[in-house]
Amino acid sequence: MVDRYAANLKKMDFVWLEAGRDDEHGLHLAHRQVAKRLKQHNVPFELIEYPGKHGGHHWRFEDRMVRVLNRIG
DSSP states (O other), X not given: OHXXXXXXXXXXXXXXXXXXXXXXXXXXXXXXXXXXXXXXTTOOEEEEEESSXXXXXXXXXXXXXXHHHHHHO
16 A cells, blocks of 8 residues: 555655564564555655564553654654
């Protein structure tokens, strides 16, 4: 869908993709594919892969908030 909506994606302030490197649902693998397409269309994005799985990442909350506030502030 990135190809189809690239023009609209470029209007966004940022696209943030985040998943654990061992995500049992393969979210990290899907994000890598989306990131590849975003890059092809010159859509700004950030891809973050952290140690861990799909859940139990509440320890990342502070880092997430700082990143979002820095982007919108």
